[in-house]
Amino acid sequence: MSPKTTPSPMPAHELAPQSDAVASEAPATVPAKKLHIKTFGCQMNVYDSERMAEAMGTEGYVLTDDAADADMVLLNTCHIREKAAEKVYSDLGRLRVLKEAKPSLTIGVAGCVAQAEGAEIRRRMPSVDLVVGSQNYHRLPAMVRAVARGERPVDTEFPVEDKFEHLPERPMAARPAAFLTVQEGCDKFCAFCVVPYTRGAEVSRPAGRILSEARKLVERGVREVTLLGQNVNGYHGADPSGTAHWSLAQLVRALAEIDGLARIRYTTSHPNDMTEDLIAAHGEEPKLMPYLHLPVQSGSDRILKLMNRKHTAESYLHLIERIRAARPDIMLSGDFIVGFPGETDEDFEATLNLVRQVNYGSAYTFKYSARPGTPAADRPLIADHIVEARLQALKDLTNAQQDAGLASMVGRELSVLIEKRGRNEGQWVGKSDYLHAVHVRETDDRPLGAGVLARVRVTQAQANSLTAELV
Numbered sequence: 001m002s003p004k005t006t007p008s009p010m011p012a013h014e015l016a017p018q019s020d021a022v023a024s025e026a027p028a029t030v031p032a033k034k035l036h037i038k039t040f041g042c043q044m045n046v047y048d049s050e051r052m053a054e055a056m057g058t059e060g061y062v063l064t065d066d067a068a069d070a071d072m073v074l075l076n077t078c079h080i081r082e083k084a085a086e087k088v089y090s091d092l093g094r095l096r097v098l099k100e101a102k103p104s105l106t107i108g109v110a111g112c113v114a115q116a117e118g119a120e121i122r123r124r125m126p127s128v129d130l131v132v133g134s135q136n137y138h139r140l141p142a143m144v145r146a147v148a149r150g151e152r153p154v155d156t157e158f159p160v161e162d163k164f165e166h167l168p169e170r171p172m173a174a175r176p177a178a179f180l181t182v183q184e185g186c187d188k189f190c191a192f193c194v195v196p197y198t199r200g201a202e203v204s205r206p207a208g209r210i211l212s213e214a215r216k217l218v219e220r221g222v223r224e225v226t227l228l229g230q231n232v233n234g235y236h237g238a239d240p241s242g243t244a245h246w247s248l249a250q251l252v253r254a255l256a257e258i259d260g261l262a263r264i265r266y267t268t269s270h271p272n273d274m275t276e277d278l279i280a281a282h283g284e285e286p287k288l289m290p291y292l293h294l295p296v297q298s299g300s301d302r303i304l305k306l307m308n309r310k311h312t313a314e315s316y317l318h319l320i321e322r323i324r325a326a327r328p329d330i331m332l333s334g335d336f337i338v339g340f341p342g343e344t345d346e347d348f349e350a351t352l353n354l355v356r357q358v359n360y361g362s363a364y365t366f367k368y369s370a371r372p373g374t375p376a377a378d379r380p381l382i383a384d385h386i387v388e389a390r391l392q393a394l395k396d397l398t399n400a401q402q403d404a405g406l407a408s409m410v411g412r413e414l415s416v417l418i419e420k421r422g423r424n425e426g427q428w429v430g431k432s433d434y435l436h437a438v439h440v441r442e443t444d445d446r447p448l449g450a451g452v453l454a455r456v457r458v459t460q461a462q463a464n465s466l467t468a469e470l471v
């Protein structure tokens with residue numbers, strides 16, 4: 001089973017129209033144009049899609065969840081594994097057919113495939129009108145105007161200006177839990193990974209801007225923020241005075257002072273950047289939720305070295321011990337790559353061993369995918385049947401740990417931030433402190449609603465979620 005509750009690469013996700021605010025930006029006399037955004041990849045793309053929707057809102061575009069009804073379709077893409085990138089091309093094939101029936105349709109490609117492949121996308125798919133790299137979204141409105149003039153712009157330069165500074169402020173109608181990008185890019189250069197190339201060097205946003213964005217989100221009803229970064233715990237943004245730099249722990253502590261903000265999370269972290277002050281914050285700051293996604297990738301030191309991870313299995317396990325000493329109930333999740341070039345049975349056994357020692361609440365397991373341009377790309381691959389068997393063995397183990405973790409919640413009292421209505425009448429769905437999806441039924445005297453923080457008792461554990469009753 002694959003957990004629904006966690007961060008990291010998630011399945012393709014379509015940005016649902018959710019904003020009256022965007023609609024109200026449209027000039028009253030001109031009928032609004034419709035924009036459909038399909039988002040692939042990680043939460044950072046989800047956040048970017050919202051920001052692009054907001055930017056296009058100021059151009060008179062409103063969101064639609066129906067590509068066939070749209071004047072413009074934007075694919076916000078992911079390049080992390082080959083399958084993710086190929087999905088984009090099958091979508092573009094379908095959009096080409098749509099465009100044959102409706103030639104005015106504008107097709108745009110954004111995100112990490114755009115960044116990695118640039119103009120090559122249009123060579124493969126001539127129906128694409130614009131290609132915008134992941135750091136250039138503030139230029140999207142101008143690019144769409146250029147398309148209207150008959151141009152077909154491609155912009156994948158890493159700009160000197162900060163895109164967030166040139167994007168409109170957050171007008172989106174809020175949900176109770178929001179993403180907030182605080183850091184982008186990565187300088188770690190793991191041997192398998194495209195992120196340093198598609199997102200560029202590590203850059204942290206200034207703390208003052210993050211605080212003011214968080215305050216605006218809270219004014220619009222947000223109660224939980226998840227701070228995003230490819231290497232979020234490496235955050236080192238300018239402090240509000242502009243004279244020093246803040247660590248992620250300092251940023252978290254400052255955010256915790258915002259009234260009305262109830263919960264803070266962050267993702268994704270690198271083990272080597274789990275600093276003492278951040279570990280301490282987990283023990284001291286009640287608004288910092290007891291959940292940590294801390295990818296390890298492998299439990300074999302030989303493979304970790306080949307991956308250029310710069311930590312060992314032992315240093316990771318020691319780190320977990322220190323984190324658990326600060327916050328004993330913390331829920332841990334991780335990412336694992338199976339079948340990295342050179343991985344032997346013994347190496348894989350070491351991964352299983354590490355998983356047994358950590359006991360993860362959830363885990364993401366990936367088959368290694370060779371990515372062009374990365375250091376590992378040319379190394380000989382391991383036979384697929386071997387990789388498949390290892391992947392299955394690892395999944396069996398992590399699923400069993402997840403099931404046991406969910407089962408251990410039955411009977412416990414938790415707090416749940418209610419996010420939306422469930423499928424059944426009177427049922428709502430929210431997230432626990434530990435990021436479990438929790439189903440709760442409202443009662444006549446205690447109606448629920450999005451944004452309510454409810455105390456519940458867990459009555460049942462399902463494969464990926466919990467059922468609970470109000471206490």
Ligand code: SAH
Binds near residue numbers: 193371
């Ligand atoms: N910055 C984060 C996330 C990077 S991408 C981090 O460092 O953890 C998310 C996950 O995708 C990675 O943790 C890794 O497990 C997986 N991944 C990255 N490149 C991959 C590749 N080439 N093949 C298979 N999985 C990959």
Ligand code: SF4
Binds near residue numbers: 187188190195230
């Ligand atoms: Fe990729 Fe490694 Fe950077 Fe994570 S830390 S984004 S896996 S290079």
Ligand code: F3S
Binds near residue numbers: 042080111195
């Ligand atoms: Fe994918 Fe880019 Fe995120 S490659 S995982 S969308 S940073």
